[in-house]
Amino acid sequence: MRIKCHARALLPLIFAAALIYAPFQAFGADRKEVFVSSPWLFMVARFVGGVNMEVRPIQYWNAEGVAARRIQRQRIPSDSFIIALDSKEAESLGLKKNQYPNLSPLYGTAPFDRDRAEFQYSDPSVLPFIAQRMLTVLSRFDPGSYPYYQRRLSEFQTRLDSTVLVGRQLLKGYPVFDLSGGFSSLLSAAGCDLLPGDEKRTAAWARGEDLEGLAAAVDDALKKKIPVIMDGGTPKTVRTALKNNKNVLSLLRPGEDQDLLIYFHDQFLILWNRLAPLREERQEGK
Structure with missing residues (x-):
């Protein structure tokens, strides 16, 4: 009897654990690999992509905080999912649509001066639009997970607003x-x-x-x-x-x-x- 009582007492814990871990197993079981052009876009893609995406930065910051090439073009398979800010940025990294059919720039031409892209990536009035574009592209790569990416985008926007509010305080x-x-x-x-x-x-x-x-x-x-x-x-x-x-x-x-x-x-x-x-x-x- 005592064993049965203990087992019955453990059932809620087992059920809770199943609820917690099951989604992560479901999402993480088939993570899609995506290459991203710049460090800032990498940060946005990783947030919106969450556990569904294995995001790899083609460039990342070196010890001086300057963006430097990390993954050479030859190491990117031709069927890879790739995200860049715009077509010019992709071309500057040697990435062309005819060689990489799954290359998806967020914009045809960035709506701001690319030389000031760093300024835009930390602008709370611009970041939500970049994240929205990221949602669109990731959903194109992984249509079945659109609701998940939508929730991640909503969380991004809410937390960004809260962060700015803390900054003002x-x-x-x-x-x-x-x-x-x-x-x-x-x-x-x-x-x-x-x-x-x-x-x-x-x-x-x-x-x-x-x-x-x-x-x-x-x-x-x-x-x-x-x-x-x-x-x-x-x-x-x-x-x-x-x-x-x-x-x-x-x-x-x-x-x-x-x-x-x-x-x-x-x-x-x-x-x-x-x-x-x-x-x-x-x-x-x-």
């Missing part, structure tokens, strides 16, 4: 001296006051001009307890000029296994911590 109204290559739009969405605010000066610094002026502007910001940030998308001339300044915050790229939205959230927290001296100064002044 932490950073709204605070100044940031932004030398990053791709975070300006995310910081703007969080309500930051972005400096230096002079496009001519930042363009000159990117060309390697007036680097003494750059150093002076950075020192002035730091004296005022304003965080100075750069990342892998910062022009190389600027990164080189400031690499020995330990007070400049260098934001890292997302880890390959990192959730994109958790990464954005983490950057907000890093900045919030860096703003602690300025917060204290403002509170003392009240």
Whole structure:
């Protein structure tokens, strides 16, 4: 009798375990491999694709945070599913439709300047549209899983909105001296006051001009307890000029296994911590 009672008590746990693990077995049993052109698209594709897709980045960030080729064209089978931002990006990687019939650009021509693609990939007003395109392409590769990809897209949009809201709660109204290559739009969405605010000066610094002026502007910001940030998308001339300044915050790229939205959230927290001296100064002044 005791054995039967124990077995009966375990039934709810067994049933719950079946509910938890069965979907993952069903989805993961036949994962489809898809190659993606860039690191940022890789992050979006992996989120929307979830457990159904084995996503492989053709390019990924190197140690300096710059996109570098990881998978050569010869190593991509001709029948592979491939996603690129647009036709030009695909061609720049040696990928052509006549050689790869399953090549699917998200756009014929990207609706924004490809040279500023990094800026767009971290823009909360643009990312949902890119994710929507990703849903369309993944569903074309795997039509039977459309409801699953739709749920993933919905989760992406909801969590992106929540992440931006957290950013605004932490950073709204605070100044940031932004030398990053791709975070300006995310910081703007969080309500930051972005400096230096002079496009001519930042363009000159990117060309390697007036680097003494750059150093002076950075020192002035730091004296005022304003965080100075750069990342892998910062022009190389600027990164080189400031690499020995330990007070400049260098934001890292997302880890390959990192959730994109958790990464954005983490950057907000890093900045919030860096703003602690300025917060204290403002509170003392009240």
